[in-house]
Amino acid sequence: MKRNRTSYVILGMLSIEPNRSGYEIRKAVASSVGYFWGESYGQIYPALKQLAAEGLIVPTLTQAGTAKKRRQQYALTDAGRACLRGWLALPFQNDPPRNEFLLKLFFAREADPGVAIAHIRQLQELNRGAIGILEGIEKMLRQQASQSPHFPYWMLTLTLGAAMTRAALEWGESALAQLALADAGAIEDRQATKSDPPPTPEG
Amino acid sequence: MKRNRTSYVILGMLSIEPNRSGYEIRKAVASSVGYFWGESYGQIYPALKQLAAEGLIVPTLTQAGTAKKRRQQYALTDAGRACLRGWLALPFQNDPPRNEFLLKLFFAREADPGVAIAHIRQLQELNRGAIGILEGIEKMLRQQASQSPHFPYWMLTLTLGAAMTRAALEWGESALAQLALADAGAIEDRQATKSDPPPTPEG
DNA sequence: CGTGGCATGTAAACGGTTACATGATTTA
DNA sequence: TAAATCATGTAACCGTTTACATGCCACG
Numbered sequence: 221m222k223r224n225r226t227s228y229v230i231l232g233m234l235s236i237e238p239n240r241s242g243y244e245i246r247k248a249v250a251s252s253v254g255y256f257w258g259e260s261y262g263q264i265y266p267a268l269k270q271l272a273a274e275g276l277i278v279p280t281l282t283q284a285g286t287a288k289k290r291r292q293q294y295a296l297t298d299a300g301r302a303c304l305r306g307w308l309a310l311p312f313q314n315d316p317p318r319n320e321f322l323l324k325l326f327f328a329r330e331a332d333p334g335v336a337i338a339h340i341r342q343l344q345e346l347n348r349g350a351i352g353i354l355e356g357i358e359k360m361l362r363q364q365a366s367q368s369p370h371f372p373y374w375m376l377t378l379t380l381g382a383a384m385t386r387a388a389l390e391w392g393e394s395a396l397a398q399l400a401l402a403d404a405g406a407i408e409d410r411q412a413t414k415s416d417p418p419p420t421p422e423g
Numbered sequence: 424m425k426r427n428r429t430s431y432v433i434l435g436m437l438s439i440e441p442n443r444s445g446y447e448i449r450k451a452v453a454s455s456v457g458y459f460w461g462e463s464y465g466q467i468y469p470a471l472k473q474l475a476a477e478g479l480i481v482p483t484l485t486q487a488g489t490a491k492k493r494r495q496q497y498a499l500t501d502a503g504r505a506c507l508r509g510w511l512a513l514p515f516q517n518d519p520p521r522n523e524f525l526l527k528l529f530f531a532r533e534a535d536p537g538v539a540i541a542h543i544r545q546l547q548e549l550n551r552g553a554i555g556i557l558e559g560i561e562k563m564l565r566q567q568a569s570q571s572p573h574f575p576y577w578m579l580t581l582t583l584g585a586a587m588t589r590a591a592l593e594w595g596e597s598a599l600a601q602l603a604l605a606d607a608g609a610i611e612d613r614q615a616t617k618s619d620p621p622p623t624p625e626g
Numbered sequence: 627c628g629t630g631g632c633a634t635g636t637a638a639a640c641g642g643t644t645a646c647a648t649g650a651t652t653t654a
Numbered sequence: 655t656a657a658a659t660c661a662t663g664t665a666a667c668c669g670t671t672t673a674c675a676t677g678c679c680a681c682g
Contacts, residue, residue: 224641225523232530243661253529256522260643265663291661301533308534312523312542314549319459320428320515322583326456327435328576330504331511336576339515346517372605373531373539380525380594387590391583402575427669446633463671468635494633 223303226263227271229253231296231304236370238295239280242268252374255350255381268294276300337399344392347385354382426506429466430474432456434499434507439573441498442483445471455577458553458584471497479503540602547595550588557585 233245240248242264249259271277277294296304321343328336358378365371436448443451445467452462474480480497499507524546531539561581568574 225526226641229526232526232533235530235533241661242663253526256520256525258519258521258642261661261663262643262645262665263641304530305534308527308530309538311545312527314524314546315521316461317459317520318461318518321517322459322580323428323432323435323456324511324515325576326580327438327507327511329573330435330438331508335512336579342514343517370532372601373528376539376598376601377525377529380591380598383590383594384587387586388583391586395579395583398575398579429669444633445635461670464633464635465637465671466669 221274223307224263224267226259226267227276228304228307229257229259230264230267230271231276231300231307234277234294234296235301235304239293241291241293243291244293253377255353256377268292271300274299276303333403337396340392340395340399344389344396347389347392350385351382351389354378354385358382424477426510427466427470429462429470430479431507431510432460432462433467433470433474434479434503434510437480437497437499438504438507442496444494444496446494447496456580458556459580471495474503477502479506536606540599543595543598543602547592547599550592550595553588554585554592557581557588561585 229249230245233248234240237248242261245268246259246261246264249257268277272279272294276297277300278297280293280295321339324331324339325336328339358375361371361374361378365374368374432452433448436451437443440451445464448471449462449464449467452460471480475482475497479500480503481500483496483498524542527534527542528539531542561578564574564577564581568577571577
């Protein structure tokens with residue numbers, strides 16, 4: 221039975237906490253795995269229908285007591301849980317990353333000299349923001365979920381993200397320094413063709 | 424004029440070296456930017472047609488001298504080069520990464536204890552391989568392209584990839600250690616409920 | 627000569643995003 | 655009751671992969 225990954229994300233989210241609606245699942249995805257996975261309504265709602273038709277999830281009664289909005293909630297069935305576990309045990313597929321930043325950097329020679337520097341600065345901004353967000357999530361996790369059996373795995377996803385982001389930040393600093401040097405070198409070269417060469421700058 | 428990114432990759436590749444065919448462009452992509460970008464024939468050939476129709480590239484005569492296979496080559500026009508430069512100067516869009524490894528790790532509590540460890544080991548394998556490939560490319564670049572004006576930018580793409588991969592490798596080691604400890608802890612806990620607690624193992 | 631791989635291309639299917647439509651619920 | 659927003663859903667579109675079709679060239 222071929223199934224797309226959206227279905228597994230839904231099963232996973234319901235395995236962590238049952239009785240969620242499509243809307244809630246979408247929000248949970250964005251706020252937990254959002255920095256390495258995304259889902260849109262256009263995928264979630266059809267997938268919910270399909271999963272329910274196959275008996276992997278069941279619609280649960282919206283408790284009429286408080287009646288918060290009208291929303292159809294779902295919970296995992298035994299078959300759904302088994303399906304999730306089967307998928308988890310399968311080797312992960314690492315989908316080829318698409319990194320437009322690196323693409324532009326690769327072709328940057330064709331552009332004006334400032335372009336690469338501007339892109340790297342934009343990347344640094346993004347990565348600094350990401351570090352902040354990751355640290356925020358980590359703090360919240362430690363306070364609110366440190367006793368959860370999910371905690372160690374959730375922390376691991378965070379620390380990998382943080383480690384790679386920090387590595388990228390360090391790279392960015394050195395890359396900016398390099399490009400600045402190269403610019404200075406180019407200026408020197410231009411001066412050198414006009415007058416005497418000053419090979420090393422001195423105070 | 425809306426244009427997909429495949430077109431810019433083609434323009435970029437032709438800006439580095441003109442007179443390439445679709446097949447050659449595909450191969451060049453795979454062997455240079457392959458670890459952060461991919462293109463398939465199904466995109467390249469239609470894009471070539473479209474670019475030619477818009478005058479951004481021109482089909483060049485396959486030199487009848489050696490007649491190496493039949494293949495239609497293309498070269499950049501001035502308009503094509505200008506188009507590429509315009510795109511390069513635009514802020515890059517960072518497309519949300521999709522990382523199935525992290526997704527499975529996030530849900531790993533639902534699976535058997537060995538599953539997360541197996542996935543991390545698989546990741547380590549992949550990353551060790553990636554480091555090897557990146558180092559190979561770097562060596563080749565230093566030998567064959569160190570005088571090219573593209574060289575500094577190409578090196579930067581390599582060093583970012585290497586830095587992030589190395590960070591992931593380090594993370595993997597510590598993650599494996601952590602999970603091994605957790606397993607040992609779980610065993611201890613189970614023993615503790617059966618007999619006296621041995622809080623710290625001693626020779 | 628014919629087989630295998632090179633090179634070009636196309637059609638179909640897929641996964642995913644976006645935009646839009648709609649009702650229901652809060653709030654002002 | 656009007657406006658804003660919540661929640662669900664659908665249709666269309668886009669980019670991409672995959673599978674397939676085909677002809678050409680080199681080599682045995």
